[in-house]
Amino acid sequence: MQVNKEVNLNEIKVIQAPLAGISDIVFRSLIRKHKSKCLMTTEMISSEMLCNNPNPRIIDFAEFEYPLAFQLVGHKIDKMVRAAKILTPFASLIDINCGCPVKKVVVSGDGCAMMKTPELACDIVQAIKEETKLPVSAKFRLGWSSNEENYIEFAKALEKAGVCFVTLHSRTRSQLYSGCADWNKIKLLVDELNIPVYANGDIKSVEEAKNCLDLTKCKGVSIGRGIMGDFTLPYRIERYIEDGTIIDEPDLSLKIEMLKTHLKLEVERMGEKNGIKFMRKFYNYYISSYKNASKYRSVLVTLEKEEEILKVLDEILLVHNKNG
Ligand SMILES: Cc1cc2nc3c(=O)[nH]c(=O)nc-3n(C[C@H](O)[C@H](O)[C@H](O)COP(=O)(O)O)c2cc1C
Known part of the structure; x- marks a missing residue:
């Protein structure tokens, strides 16, 4: 290279x-x-x-x-x-x-x-x-x-x-x-x-x-x-x-997009089993600003399929948007 x-x-x-x-x-x-x-x-x-x-x-x-x-x-x-x-x-x-x-x-x-x-x-x-x-x-x-x-x-x-x-x-x-x-x-x-x-x-x-x-x-x-x-x-x-420009912190929807991309790339790199295990270290950081974060985090760390994780992430966003 x-x-x-x-x-x-x-x-x-x-x-x-x-x-x-x-x-x-x-x-x-x-x-x-x-x-x-x-x-x-x-x-x-x-x-x-x-x-x-x-x-x-x-x-x-x-x-x-x-x-x-x-x-x-x-x-x-x-x-x-x-x-x-x-x-x-x-x-x-x-x-x-x-x-x-x-x-x-x-x-x-x-x-x-x-x-x-x-x-x-x-x-x-x-x-x-x-x-x-x-x-x-x-x-x-x-x-x-x-x-x-x-x-x-x-x-x-x-x-x-x-x-x-x-x-x-x-x-x-x-x-x-x-x-x-x-x-x-x-x-x-x-x-x-x-x-x-x-x-x-x-x-x-x-x-x-x-x-x-x-x-x-x-x-x-x-x-x-x-x-x-x-x-x-x-x-x-x-x-x-x-x-001096101050750019706003990303909102939950952008953070979840980032998390999905991160997950996808790690699964591509390490395979589904290892990629998902690796990503468990990150959920707290991505969703910590969300008020039900700990409840969802404890669910996310038990999941073993990328598809199931994506579903939960969509649900987090849906509930968040509904509650304003
Ligand atoms: C999970 C983890 C791994 C780390 N690995 C290294 C490392 O490989 N080399 C290093 O110099 N510091 C390492 N650190 C220390 C960080 O580089 C940094 O000094 C520390 O987290 C404080 O900065 P922060 O508050 O911005 O995280 C690590 C810290 C954490 C939490």
């Missing part, structure tokens, strides 16, 4: 945050379909796994997705470099995962555990840059716990090692996803660095993006869960940043 994989970082205001088990090629294609120019990111890819199997399904990608960052997770320099080399023909940039809090990831020294070994993280950045000539970025948290916040020192070391930007998920590892992301700390980081900082955590609407940008003065935003159930969000944020 011949693609222009160059990324013009000056133009990137929105990054689609990596979401393991969520942000696959279908997810990313639907973001592009809804007109966003954001930097796409793959789900985290284990460097160990990629070295053992250089052609896994997780690295499926398409021409229309560019610019596209591939995110690597791992802590062994040789494996990280080898994995980055495998990805070099396809990647606009390599993002290093220094933020994943999941136990089975951090026990081996990967993900957020890398914040405890900043020198190693810097060596990995330098080695990948040298061997691939690709831009390298990093995504991390505030630190391991509230008593061990080292995001500023960590980011400064990475800046020195040559990362082109950083993304800060402003929670600690101990918080996992609880509490609120502390955007004030993103502001502190912006003041300390000379490279762009992207703000991450709890940005689920144009208004929240605006508030976060106003507060932090960061280069742009990285959004994850906010896109689940609304593929228009990255474009709507970009339009707000570009010229």
